[in-house]
Amino acid sequence: MKVLVARAVFPEVLERLRRHVEVEANQDDRVYSAEELRERLSDKDGAITTGSERIDGALLDACPRLRVVANMAVGYNNFDVPAASARGVLLTNTPEVLTETTADFGFALMMATARRIAESEHYLRAGRWQKWSYDMFIGSDVHGATLGILGMGRIGGAIARRGAHGFGMRVIYHNRSRLPAAQEAALRATWVDKATLLREADHLVLVLPYSAGSHHAIGAAELALMKPTATLTNIARGGIVDDAALAAALRERRIAAAGLDVFEGEPAVHPDLLTVPNVVLTPHIASATVATRRAMADLAADNLLAALTGGTPPTPINAEGLQPRG
Numbered sequence: 385m386k387v388l389v390a391r392a393v394f395p396e397v398l399e400r401l402r403r404h405v406e407v408e409a410n411q412d413d414r415v416y417s418a419e420e421l422r423e424r425l426s427d428k429d430g431a432i433t434t435g436s437e438r439i440d441g442a443l444l445d446a447c448p449r450l451r452v453v454a455n456m457a458v459g460y461n462n463f464d465v466p467a468a469s470a471r472g473v474l475l476t477n478t479p480e481v482l483t484e485t486t487a488d489f490g491f492a493l494m495m496a497t498a499r500r501i502a503e504s505e506h507y508l509r510a511g512r513w514q515k516w517s518y519d520m521f522i523g524s525d526v527h528g529a530t531l532g533i534l535g536m537g538r539i540g541g542a543i544a545r546r547g548a549h550g551f552g553m554r555v556i557y558h559n560r561s562r563l564p565a566a567q568e569a570a571l572r573a574t575w576v577d578k579a580t581l582l583r584e585a586d587h588l589v590l591v592l593p594y595s596a597g598s599h600h601a602i603g604a605a606e607l608a609l610m611k612p613t614a615t616l617t618n619i620a621r622g623g624i625v626d627d628a629a630l631a632a633a634l635r636e637r638r639i640a641a642a643g644l645d646v647f648e649g650e651p652a653v654h655p656d657l658l659t660v661p662n663v664v665l666t667p668h669i670a671s672a673t674v675a676t677r678r679a680m681a682d683l684a685a686d687n688l689l690a691a692l693t694g695g696t697p698p699t700p701i702n703a704e705g706l707q708p709r710g
């Protein structure tokens with residue numbers, strides 16, 4: 385059986401895969417074009433992908449042997465799930481293993497944004513620090529403030545817990561479905577409608593999956609509802625925020641600051657975001673710790689090998705509704 389590991393991965397994970405299947409690897413870590421990906425997958429039974437590889441019906445039609453695609457990510461907006469289900473191709477992702485690490489980073493980015501850590505560090509490095517002043521890089525408190533969470537899945541819950549239990553924050557959230565009362569009580573989080581969330585949050589964190597329905601969930605109209613002192617942190621996906629509208633709101637100080645780990649069209653970054661000072665920019669690293677990236681790679685390998693050797697993949701996306709492979 386042949387598999388493609390579409391991007392570079394820990395060598396130990398490749399060694400493990402090679403004990404069971406024939407592996408084509410990409411340790412140079414080139415991002416394949418759609419054509420090259422299709423070509424390389426055309427004789428494969430399985431693949432490990434990342435958010436950079438788009439798997440859709442046109443690609444699957446050119447890969448008749450493909451039975452499983454294991455994403456090394458919890459988000460899977462790079463997959464056309466109905467197209468894969470209709471063609472009998474199992475898709476898997478890596479939930480749970482990155483929850484706490486990603487929540488740590490979301491909290492760190494929110495704090496860096498509220499306390500202007502990146503902006504003040506650039507100032508110091510540029511040799512501009514001459515004296516202490518009462519209002520130099522004055523920011524806003526995190527402890528005791530209102531934390532707003534848009535999207536209350538596993539990562540949202542882990543951020544809520546940090547805010548409520550660690551920092552004495554009032555936590556409000558908006559999600560299509562409200563959590564059961566016992567879970568809300570445990571997180572000390574209160575459901576509010578989206579407009580209330582935008583109006584009342586001192587620090588708004590986005591943790592919802594990307595879909596056509598969440599495209600530009602935060603645009604000019606939503607930003608206009610936020611407090612001028614508020615911060616916005618996006619660790620979810622590019623495209624959920626209208627980056628041009630956000631850059632304008634930051635430039636005009638209609639909100640205080642933003643922290644962004646994800647961007648529309650990344651790795652390209654909207655040029656206006658690069659010229660406003662009150663934004664902390666990081667290159668999609670929220671899950672990037674050694675232990676978590678290793679756990680993600682291991683889980684992707686578990687899913688791939690189970691699917692190809694008659695086992696039960698631990699974290700399938702489309703096990704239900706999967707048509708027989710024709």
Ligand code: 8YV
Nearest residue numbers: 434435456457458459482671
């Ligand atoms: C990944 C992520 O690093 O899991 C996700 O959804 O966004 C990140 O943890 C990235 O998607 C690469 O696959």
